[in-house]
Amino acid sequence: xxxxxxxxxxxxxxxxxxxxxxxxxxxxxxxxxxxxxxxxxxxxxxxxxxxxxxxxxxxxxxxxxxxxxxxxxxxxxxxxxxxxxxxxxxxxxxxxxxxxxxxx
Amino acid sequence: xxxxxxxxxxxxxxxxxxxxxxxxxxxxxxxxxxxxxxxxxxxxxxxxxxxxxxxxxxxxxxxxxxxxxxxxxxxxxxxxxxxxxxxxxxxxxxxxxxxxxxxxxxxxxxxxxxxxxxxxxxxxxxxxxxxxxxxxxxxxxxxxxxxxxxxxxxxxxxxxxxxxxxxxxxxxxxxxxxxxxxxxxxxxxxxxxxxxxxxxxxxxxxxxxxxxxxxxxxxxxxxxxxxxxxxxxxxxxxxxxxxxxxxxxxxxxxxxxxxxxxxxxxxxxxxxxxxxxxxxxxxxxxxxxxxxxxxxxxxxxxxxxxxxxxxxxxxxxxxxxxxxxxxxxxxxxxxxxxxxxxxxxxxxxxxxxxxxxxxxxxxxxxxxxxxxxxxxxxxxxxxxxxxxxxxxxxxxxxxxxxxxxxxxxxxxxxxxxxxxxxxxxxxxxxxxxxxxxxxxxxxxxxxxxxxxxxxxxxx
Numbered sequence: 106x107x108x109x110x111x112x113x114x115x116x117x118x119x120x121x122x123x124x125x126x127x128x129x130x131x132x133x134x135x136x137x138x139x140x141x142x143x144x145x146x147x148x149x150x151x152x153x154x155x156x157x158x159x160x161x162x163x164x165x166x167x168x169x170x171x172x173x174x175x176x177x178x179x180x181x182x183x184x185x186x187x188x189x190x191x192x193x194x195x196x197x198x199x200x201x202x203x204x205x206x207x208x209x
Numbered sequence: 210x211x212x213x214x215x216x217x218x219x220x221x222x223x224x225x226x227x228x229x230x231x232x233x234x235x236x237x238x239x240x241x242x243x244x245x246x247x248x249x250x251x252x253x254x255x256x257x258x259x260x261x262x263x264x265x266x267x268x269x270x271x272x273x274x275x276x277x278x279x280x281x282x283x284x285x286x287x288x289x290x291x292x293x294x295x296x297x298x299x300x301x302x303x304x305x306x307x308x309x310x311x312x313x314x315x316x317x318x319x320x321x322x323x324x325x326x327x328x329x330x331x332x333x334x335x336x337x338x339x340x341x342x343x344x345x346x347x348x349x350x351x352x353x354x355x356x357x358x359x360x361x362x363x364x365x366x367x368x369x370x371x372x373x374x375x376x377x378x379x380x381x382x383x384x385x386x387x388x389x390x391x392x393x394x395x396x397x398x399x400x401x402x403x404x405x406x407x408x409x410x411x412x413x414x415x416x417x418x419x420x421x422x423x424x425x426x427x428x429x430x431x432x433x434x435x436x437x438x439x440x441x442x443x444x445x446x447x448x449x450x451x452x453x454x455x456x457x458x459x460x461x462x463x464x465x466x467x468x469x470x471x472x473x474x475x476x477x478x479x480x481x482x483x484x485x486x487x488x489x490x491x492x493x494x495x496x497x498x499x500x501x502x503x504x505x506x507x508x509x510x511x512x513x514x515x516x517x518x519x520x521x522x523x524x525x526x527x528x529x530x531x532x533x534x535x536x537x538x539x540x541x542x543x544x545x546x547x548x549x550x551x552x553x554x555x556x557x558x559x560x561x562x563x564x565x566x567x568x569x570x571x572x573x574x575x576x577x578x579x580x581x582x583x584x585x586x587x588x589x590x591x592x593x594x595x596x597x598x599x600x601x602x603x604x605x606x607x608x609x610x611x612x613x614x615x616x617x618x619x620x621x622x623x624x625x626x627x628x629x630x631x632x633x634x635x636x637x638x639x640x641x642x643x644x645x646x647x648x649x650x651x652x653x654x655x656x657x658x659x660x661x662x663x664x665x666x667x668x
Binding site: 114115119120121122123124125127129131133155156157158164165167169171172173174176178180181182183184185186187188189190192193194195198199201202 | 255464465467470481482517518562573574577590592639
């Protein structure tokens with residue numbers, strides 16, 4: 106088992122507009138990408154649990170081999186970016202729950 | 210006849226972020242056909258648009274803009290600024306124009322044909338389209354637009370596509386100041402007008418609009434060169450310390466978009482599913498296979514912000530282990546005490562919020578780790594109908610929290626370590642994005658009126 110954090114080349118979060126946050130996991134090699142994409146560990150159900158979301162809050166999970174990347178986009182279910190009660194204006198520090206996902 | 214290639218120099222990720230002179234000079238030495246910069250973003254939140262303020266300081270903006278104008282004048286190449294002033298509303302464009310006039314006066318520039326492309330959408334237009342059912346939220350959790358919310362919105366802008374910018378170039382504009390624009394559009398406009406493939410042009414724009422952020426290491430404070438050809442485009446950084454790699458450019462294609470390869474823009478959908486990235490040596494990445502298709506009906510993205518409250522806040526530290534253990538309970542007790550103290554105020558007139566840094570402040574309810582640190586940064590705010598209520602209540606929250614005698618307390622002299630005196634900060638108005646919607650339009654050119662001016666006066 107290896108942590109996702111140790112396999113990924115880039116693992117980040119960012120606004121995709123003020124009403125969504127997008128998580129990018131990018132790899133250096135096609136082997137790394139396939140290892141993670143094929144592991145079955147990144148599912149809608151798993152992401153929802155890690156982020157305390159409903160599965161319907163997750164707008165996209167896309168595995169894209171040509172760019173060696175996985176993109177997960179979820180809706181901000183509370184306040185939108187930059188208004189009262191929203192805690193991360195740029196959405197730049199919402200990636201940490203992904204780090205410890207274990208990949209066989 | 211189209212030239213074999215068309216080169217665009219993008220100086221930085223946001224006008225005013227700054228860029229090294231040496232990189233800019235190296236970029237100019239490659240004889241670019243245009244200098245194009247994005248000045249905008251919604252990332253900094255709704256306040257910039259709602260309060261009509263810029264993302265960067267006037268000094269930083271002027272310093273960058275004057276270097277671009279000087280280079281454009283010397284080389285007789287167009288300079289295009291997208292989403293002027295950050296949010297691209299009238300106040301932001303006017304601010305940019307006043308800086309531009311200052312630059313012209315200081316450098317005795319005369320007779321420069323300048324196009325201003327406005328992106329403000331009259332509320333009547335928005336209301337009519339709303340009535341006609343031609344407006345919808347951009348994603349599921351965007352609150353529906355209503356007449357009331359529209360009335361409370363400071364002003365509405367729309368993101369322009371390449372069409373009005375290409376028209377201004379066609380009419381001989383040497384400087385183009387755009388109101389709110391789809392970030393890649395100013396870049397795409399120049400390349401499309403020069404006869405190149407719109408798919409490649411938009412994709413190249415998507416990369417260039419962030420300056421050298423697509424490099425390894427990435428930075429929004431440095432320059433990029435994009436060169437578009439018949440069947441591909443190439444990107445590279447003029448700074449030899451920054452290199453594009455397949456991974457860095459592909460990663461950037463993912464950046465701040467909801468889908469990795471389907472990128473909706475004004476009236477079109479950019480499809481990058483089958484595009485390829487190759488390293489062409491010397492830090493150059495070549496991209497091909499980008500596709501674009503019309504998305505009809507033509508829809509533009511609208512943005513608008515409304516004022517929702519006024520805020521006063523305090524930052525303090527907590528080091529006492531018992532208080533850290535009971536922090537949320539104590540905060541609830543403090544709030545209850547304040548509610549009782551201000552029973553004369555309408556409870557809907559204010560809210561008290563606590564953010565416990567070192568515990569769960571960054572992720573809030575989404576946080577699953579429950580361990581607290583040995584010290585906490587406690588940020589508390591009061592958001593209220595007026596600034597006076599916010600400051601009054603916040604001062605009471607502060608003094609109540611400071612002296613609150615929670616059960617078992619031994620540190621009876623005070624609960625909070627304030628880094629600053631005074632501790633209470635009046636923040637001013639808080640805004641929210643009240644408009645973040647797509648609107649159908651029959652005429653993407655007419656929505657964005659172009660005004661021509663002669664900068665520095667005609668001679």
